[in-house]
Amino acid sequence: MENPTAFDLNHAISRWRDDLRQSPYFREENLAELEAHLRDSVAELQGRGLTDEEAFLLATRRIGDPERLDPEFAKVNRGQVWLNRVLWMLVGVQVWGLLCTIAGLVTNAAVLGGLAGLGYKFQHTARPYSDNLFPAAMFSLANLLALVACVAGSWWIVRRKEDAVSKAAAKSLQHPVLLGLAVSLLFVAFTLSSTLLQMPLMSLYYPIEAIGNISMARALASFVLGPLQTLGFVVLTIMLCRRRLGVSERKYRDA
């Protein structure tokens, strides 16, 4: 602590900026402007003979606490913040669609390959419902597992790399059009490719006559999956809401 060279000014400034970024009411441009101000202020104080650390502490004090600045910036940036929220909602819905599509694609390949490997045959049948229950159950089970794995994987990444993710999120807001476009393109690309891959995937393992039965099995599976996916979406939303509210309530109690 006694060593004045141990204080890294640039590091301290970037930590200060990250701290402000926690509030949704500061736009990246605001942060850039405040940082320019802070650097001017620090430079002037250094010129008066203060050390880096002293200059930084005094300059940040003069700019003001985040708690005091936050409501003032909120007044001017409220509209922007709401637009950002709507943008994230749309991105969230599309990411959910993306996860479902990926899970479906993986499932189809895995189940068809697995059934073929087991020697299961889709025979011509007079009872298309009851005779296709086994593959239907396989499709639903595998799809559910894949979906859970996708959600858990994404959750894990977000939890493990929270800092990196929130930084990337803040950064992507500098180019909101690009963000929306990228997510939408990914969504469209995956949905299209999953539709286009259906036939080649089926004919890879089974003759063309089996397609009717496979489709029937998948239609049966979707009776189970459809509601479950919707339920999953609802549960996920509620979980996120509870987390979010939990955080802000703690903040409120601490204040």
Add this chain to the structure above:
Amino acid sequence: MLSKELVAASTVPMVLSVLGEGENYGYALIQRVRVLSGGKIEWTEGMLYPVLHWMEAEGLIESEWREAETGRKRKYYCLRREGRKALQAEREQWLTVHQTLTKLWKIQPHLT
């Protein structure tokens, strides 16, 4: 030291007046007010920016990011026509207050 209310009320006329001298950026604007007031007007510096952004949204001023001599980027603000009109209106109001109080307190200007 000025009261909080008076600092808040005088922020916009101060900003308009400093920018009336020519374009400027936030940090220098604050320095100018501090020096002219003899250190009696102390802003929480960060609070100036929301005010600047509000004034920009109102069409009183406009801004531009430019590179300074130091190589760092700064956001410069300058008055627009609406801003000049607002400055004129503020001037009249503040001078009215000032003149009234001066008369009430019977302060004699230029005593020496």
